[in-house]
Amino acid sequence: MDNYFAVKNLRVNFRTFEGIKKVLDLEALNIYKGETFGLVGESGSGKSVFALTILGLLPIPPGVIESGEIIFQGENLLKKKEEEMIKIRGKKISMIFQDPMSTLNPVFTVGDQIIRVICNNEKISRKQAEKKALNMIELVKLPDAKNILKKYPHELSGGQRQRIIIAIALSCGAEFLIADEPTRNLDVTIQAGILKLIDELKKELKVTVLFIANNLGLVSAICNRVGIFYRGRIVEMGTVREVIKNPRHPYTLTLLKAIPKNKEEKIDVSRILVKSEKLQGSSGCPYFERCLKRDETCCNGIPDLKNIEGTHCVACYKVN
Ligand SMILES: Nc1ncnc2c1ncn2[C@@H]1O[C@H](COP(=O)(O)OP(=O)(O)OP(=O)(O)O)[C@@H](O)[C@H]1O
Ligand SMILES: [Mg+2]
Structure with missing residues (x-):
């Protein structure tokens, strides 16, 4: 069995003023190398908490990881120290966050932001980083890449910003991409373009994708398998065909x-x-x-x- 990415008995709670709130209870979940796995659930079901826990970004406190393992390439991410996670984030596992404006800094140009991420992760000159940034903009199919690099986030459309976020997420060579509702605030035609892009990049760069959504329609377009998430648990899982053609839960x-x-x-x-x-x-x-x-x-x-x-x-x- 492919042990590329596996979650075992993961339980995550939040300590709140009202008491302990159980947010995740995942008994077993495997994501196979090269696939796109869709995780679908309504708002508040714990999808983003799961993504943040994988990357070691869960705020602790109030978050508490009660138990469990998140195995990535044979190693338990939950046992890793922050210095080790820094080397994994961006280079091995990367994330596209739900809200592009919270990821992009409004006071720096897009170019500055991509170059900074590249320089933080790789020992290369500014010139080389600039060239790489240009390649990344071309990779996410934004026309007139040189000009885009000089723009500030507010000068771009929502769809263009999300493409920049994807470029940043993939700029350090990550092979596992978590896309947390990447098309949430975009209108339908722009959504379709972003989904197509993620699907093409997955094939071109051979990345494995955990695609988070609150809508089964989105997932069926680009995923191989899907897990239906309800209150932090998977209630139905299978290939897209199995779950969508023959939904049982x-x-x-x-x-x-x-x-x-x-x-x-x-x-x-x-x-x-x-x-x-x-x-x-x-x-x-x-x-x-x-x-x-x-x-x-x-x-x-x-x-x-x-x-x-x-x-x-x-x-x-x-x-x-
Ligand atoms: N810092 C926090 N403190 C307390 N509770 C939190 C915190 N962050 C998240 N939660 C709670 O954890 C639960 C899961 O939240 P999460 O953000 O993962 O939902 P989600 O499935 O991503 O929803 P959405 O589709 O709206 O993004 C929610 O009930 C939320 O209120
Ligand atoms: Mg969320």
């Missing part, structure tokens, strides 16, 4: 906006309210309160992610 169905086809699938709200009260204080399926298929069996603890066919896995008591 009720949450995935909701994500795909599936509508009940016949009367029998309609839920009896009165029954559900009684069960919801019954569940209070007990530990059941985390999706219980929103689930259209729930019944008493769903109160028997948190369901495990079980293989149902091929590589398709689902964590639901109602799926056999």
Whole structure:
């Protein structure tokens, strides 16, 4: 089995004024070399916390890594010291953050910012770094690269800025790229261009991609496999074909906006309210309160992610 990137029993909490908040509980996740793995979940499900934990950027406190391992090329990243992580960030694993404006500094030109990243990571002259910056701008398919280098971030469009962020992320030769909702604030046609670019760069530079999104449509366009994330857990996982053609977890169905086809699938709200009260204080399926298929069996603890066919896995008591 490919052990390129593997997460085992990762539990991350936040200590807040209201008490301990459980954010991640990932039993097992593998990402194979060269693939694009899509992680899809709604806002607040823990996607960015996961990305930050991989890179050793989780704010501790309030964050607490309770347990687990994140294995990258045979080594546990969670055991690494900050000096070691500095050598991994950018050079081995890089990230495109959710909001391009928080990554780019408004007071420096784009060129200055790319060159600074290159010089911080490589012992090369300013001239060589400038040449490399120019190549990176061309790589992300921005026309008139020389002119772009002289611009300030506010002089560029959202899509152009996101291309610059991708150029910066890949400028130090990272082979594992985490793209955290890279097209979140862009309109649909620009989104499509950025997705195409990530897909082309993945093939050209042979990078492995963890693509984070809140939308299954985006993921199906460029990913090989997908994990559906709900409250810090993977509730369904498989190839894009397995999960999108044959979604089994009720949450995935909701994500795909599936509508009940016949009367029998309609839920009896009165029954559900009684069960919801019954569940209070007990530990059941985390999706219980929103689930259209729930019944008493769903109160028997948190369901495990079980293989149902091929590589398709689902964590639901109602799926056999
Ligand atoms: N510094 C922090 N202190 C306390 N709680 C935090 C902190 N950072 C994140 N959280 C909590 O962790 C949970 C997961 O947040 P996260 O940012 O990972 O969500 P997300 O899935 O990336 O959402 P989005 O799609 O909106 O980006 C949320 O409930 C959030 O409130
Ligand atoms: Mg996020």
